[in-house]
Amino acid sequence: MKQEKLTIGQFSELVGLSTYTLRYYENEHLIVPKRDDNNRRFYTQDDVKWLGFLLHLKGTGMTMSEIKTYVQFRAQGDSTNRKRQKLLEEVKKRALDQIAETKRNLEVISHKIDWYDKKENAVIDEDESFENYLEKMKNNKGEA
Amino acid sequence: MKQEKLTIGQFSELVGLSTYTLRYYENEHLIVPKRDDNNRRFYTQDDVKWLGFLLHLKGTGMTMSEIKTYVQFRAQGDSTNRKRQKLLEEVKKRALDQIAETKRNLEVISHKIDWYDKKENAVIDEDESFENYLEKMKNNKGEA
DNA sequence: ACTTGACTTAGAGTTTACTCTAAGTAATAG
DNA sequence: CTATTACTTAGAGTAAACTCTAAGTCAAGT
Incomplete structure (x- = not known):
């Protein structure tokens, strides 16, 4: 029953964040979904996992700015x-x-x-x- | 060595809040010091105690607004x-x-x-x- | 055709709790 | 005499993390 790809609306429902917030996070490079042929965002299971973890980070008091730093490290691979x-x-x-x-x-x-x-x-x-x-x-x- | 009356500057030092903040709190009726003959604020030992408690309240996540409510109850005496x-x-x-x-x-x-x-x-x-x-x-x- | 949901940029608005500035007055200490 | 410290009102600025609006486009479903 788990779908491969979720629209922003479905993802929003699933994770409990508004589409506004999701686009805002994307602007801040915290979670960057892929796009389909029509340039629409779609979220994968990896995105679900990552956002879940991100919420755990937030839940310990990590600021956006710190999460950004973490995200940057992540993008640089295992060396970080x-x-x-x-x-x-x-x-x-x-x-x-x-x-x-x-x-x-x-x-x-x-x-x-x-x-x-x-x-x-x-x-x-x-x-x-x-x-x-x-x-x-x-x-x-x-x-x- | 404990002084009866503290100026806002002394009190500020003692409790670790800026004079700005203290006047702001006063505006919000969170702590209202007495005044001397020249209309200058002075803080007493009672104020020291109350502010200490107020900081404990803040430290448990109580909002300004909730503290205001508490303060209002306090002003109404033991019946509250x-x-x-x-x-x-x-x-x-x-x-x-x-x-x-x-x-x-x-x-x-x-x-x-x-x-x-x-x-x-x-x-x-x-x-x-x-x-x-x-x-x-x-x-x-x-x-x- | 029309509704729905998505897209864009750009910027305004919200909330909480301060934090500071301006501009002028006034009392006290050295 | 002057520096310090305090006083006033009124309002602007700050920071974080959203939250929403406007205005227009676009593609899919009924």
Whole structure:
């Protein structure tokens, strides 16, 4: 049931990007489909795979500009494998750092959520400031 | 050593936001410092605390607009505690979902990084496609 | 014939969150 | 006296990543 060639409309549906965006990406050389006899774009299974990967790249916070760099390396063949790997490693590191930071921020937010609960139920003193509460919680790490 | 009142310049230094940004935030009612006799802004320890928390909110992906909503609730006093809590819970959920998705994307990227390694060292066949390799890895989850 | 979907170039519009400039005023420190 | 720092309004500029419109062409399907 998998078709060899997809029109831009079909491909758009399949991958969840508008035709506008696909042409925009093409302008940016991120994905360049072949053309048929009437100059119409057609997308192949390779394009499906590549776009899937591209979305994974985007999903880790890689910018268009970085993806362009990756695409350029790709066009230069296997000799750029190390460069591509390095680029991905940087992106991975950045994403992990970003996750770690978000988690640190989430900890504070989570404590604030708890704090609202405790205020609600008068578990903590009416005058207890969140900052004070937060300090206590940080010191209590790992305990009951 | 902690000063009671900070000028916008001192506060800017302390919190790492430009004076432009601070005035912009003030315009948006995100943080509204008091004024001295000469109509100059001064920031107190409370402002320092609030901005710290605001940055935690930002750091979990909360938009300006959502923070505005939170600020409005805050201005209405304790009666809005539940609303604020709910808002934070939504933000938390979204952030955790976002982290989970990024991690899924990172898995693919990590496999690609490994794949470059193995290509480099001829551990996998020259003609092995990444998609194929990725499938294998996914099926091997949990195994050696 | 007509609708549909594709094509082109070129450029305008959108969103978020700043970032900066202009132009003029005012208080404080050296 | 002058440099620094702050104040105001109003609006322009920036960056990223789209998103859409205009205006006209073209080929295939019903």
